[in-house]
Amino acid sequence: MEEQVIAPPRDNAADPGLAPGVEALLREHPSVAAARVERAADERAGLVAYVTAREGAADPEVPLLQDPIARLKFKLSKPAQRDDLSGAAIPLIARARTDEDLSAFARRRSYRQFRSEPIAFERLARFLRQLSPVRLPGYPLAKQLYASAGNLYPVHVYLYVKPDRIERVPGGTYYFHPEREQLVAIQPGADIDRSVHGGPNGQAFDSSAFSVYLVADLGAIEPVYGSRARDLCLMEAGVIAHLLESTAPDHQIGLCQTGGFDFAQVAHLFQVGPRHEYLHGLVGGAISDADTTLEALARESAALAAMVDAATRAAPPQGAALARPERPRDGLARALSSYVAERWTEEPVRVVVVDRLPGPAEGAQRSAPEGAQRSAPEDAPPPAERAWARPSAAASDGLESAIASIWAEVLRRPRVGHDDNFFDLGGDSLLLVSMARSLRERFSRDVPLVHLFEHPTVSQQAAYLRTLGVNAPSSAKGEDAAAPGAAPGAAEGARFDAITARARRQRERGLERRGLAPSASEQASRQGKPED
Incomplete structure (x- = not known):
């Protein structure tokens, strides 16, 4: 090693x-x-x-799949599905899916962009109330909508609320008391930074109104279940997450489950004890009914469709199937x-x-x-x-420098090296669409998203652009570098504009469709004029 x-x-x-x-x-x-x-x-x-x-x-x-195309190809291979069994199969006859059935599938998904308007207090109260127990006639114990080992319910629900994002709930951290149906303040005014979220989850956190943290109180279950306590708490956390995610759209709330959250950095904000253990988290915010439709899901999946296309067309990798082990x-x-x-x-x-x-x-x-x-x-x-903080060797020529400059602007990085990988630096499919638009504006070339997925480094993109006749910028000012007659076709240009417009609207949290407005800098860049 x-x-x-x-x-x-x-x-x-x-x-x-x-x-x-x-x-x-x-x-x-x-x-x-x-x-x-x-x-x-x-x-x-x-x-x-x-x-x-x-x-x-x-x-x-264990070598991990880091390349997004390799990861998607692995997903499309359906590795968890067993096709090796040869026993007699009994078909399950069922009616065709109705539009109502399909709409239910569209509603239950991860929402990564939220409306900026505050969530009505009543909506949040009804949403959380489903985690509270009730007393049923003839039943001796409190009854809840989700199961728990031994009826112990050792998983606590904590909330982090951003300022002015939920009516009547000041910013800070809270404990949800299930029996009293109360949010009990822990640290008013507490602030959690996006840096504690891993990968693309930071973007979902940026526009969210609140976060939900599921934390096990092991002392409340170990006397009964001993060494199995943590596993049973994990099961309970999964059931709670499913209940919340499935019902949140009914209250015009969207949720996104998040992994890679570093709870240790914020544990002091919740006053947890030595027998508490973080299990899982979600971020949430306001959505509208229009955000839950099949049409909305399709609009927001343009970049994913390009990734699927790239994954199905990509040639099998040479050698080991799992690239860039970590x-x-x-x-x-x-x-x-x-x-x-x-x-x-x-x-x-x-x-x-x-x-x-x-x-x-x-x-x-x-x-x-x-x-x-x-x-x-x-x-x-x-x-x-910290690959982004120590980029690889600087761009070797004018074209690579121009591409690296575009990357740095899109990714909001101070600098980018010619061998840095777009996705390692925090890029995702939506940022890739934004980069493709910038490349098109800079070099007057339509660069299909499929090829950007297949060429995820500055040097690889530069090599690909050279095959299209793109050369280094002709002046120190970085004028457009394109061969004569390089204007894209009208049909291809219109298609690309449609994709980029959709992605831009999603990244700006819906704009007119969601009742939001872009920032001053975004408006200025669109109109080609400096900010006031």
Whole structure:
């Protein structure tokens, strides 16, 4: 295994009274071989713990599918469906699906863009009330709409509400008390940053009005179920998430289930105890009935349709089918962060898993020798996650520079290297549509989305554009680079304009269709004039 060192700076040592306690706590974990704790440069971020894993304790070295086309091809192969059985099959005769049936399928989906108008208090109250128990005549216990092992209901529901997004509910964190049907304030005015969300979930969080966090109270179930308690809590969290997601559109609320959420960074905002464990999360916001229709789903799926087309047309990869393996340390880091959060409530602690700890032996005085090479910031993620912060070699010619500039604008990155992968830098299908539009405006060339999916780096896109006759910009001002007669055909141009217009409307949260307006900068860029 290639050895990796991520060294925290030696001048940010943690408070002497804090670091040993956290380090000792981590060393008690069976998966941890050694630990070192430093204080983050931003003191509000708390502590950063660097740990090495015991042999055999880290996640297995399973190659992960990172390329979006490879991931979609894997999905389209239906890997979970068994077609190897040869027994006699009994057809299930059923009537054809009605329009009402199809509409139900369209309503139950992940909503990633929300209206900016506040959610009516009554709608939220009715939505959450389905998590409360009732008393039924002749039944001795409280009854709820979802099942729980032993009727214990150990999974708590917490909310984070953004300011001015729900009527009569100030911004902050809350506990939903099921029996009293109340939102109990925990930390008024609390603020959660999008950075705690992984991948594209940050975009859904941006326009959301609130978040729901499902947290297990293991102390409320372990006396009955022992070591099975956590698994049963996970099952209950899944049932709750399904109930909420399925019924939310009835209250003009949309939900999106989110993975990769770093609850350890915000655990202190919910005053959870040592036997609480985060299980799952959702973000939600206001939607309209028009957003739940088949037509709305089709409009918002133009980029996905292009991805499916690319996946079905893409040639089989040479060699191994799983491309660009990544060492999956995230699971262990998240587990250890949750482990610390449950037992250490002084301040937030984020865990980073490394191959070996840098510098002197554990517990020794940590002072950097004079002239020592500066190390990575202590709150920096592992190298695979900070690819955007350390881009590959700069663009090698004018065309690559022009493409890199477009990427940087679309992705909102300070710079982009010629071998950086669009999707590794946080790109998604909607941003790809925006980039395709920018390429078309810059080079007067229609670039099909399929080919952009197939050429996800600056250098690959430049090579592809050269096959279309596109050359480097002719001046330092970056004038359009196109060969004579390069204007796209009217039909293709109209089709592309339709796709980009739909994607732009979705990214701007619907515009006229959803009653929203673009930002001043977006309006100015559309009209070709500077902002006021």
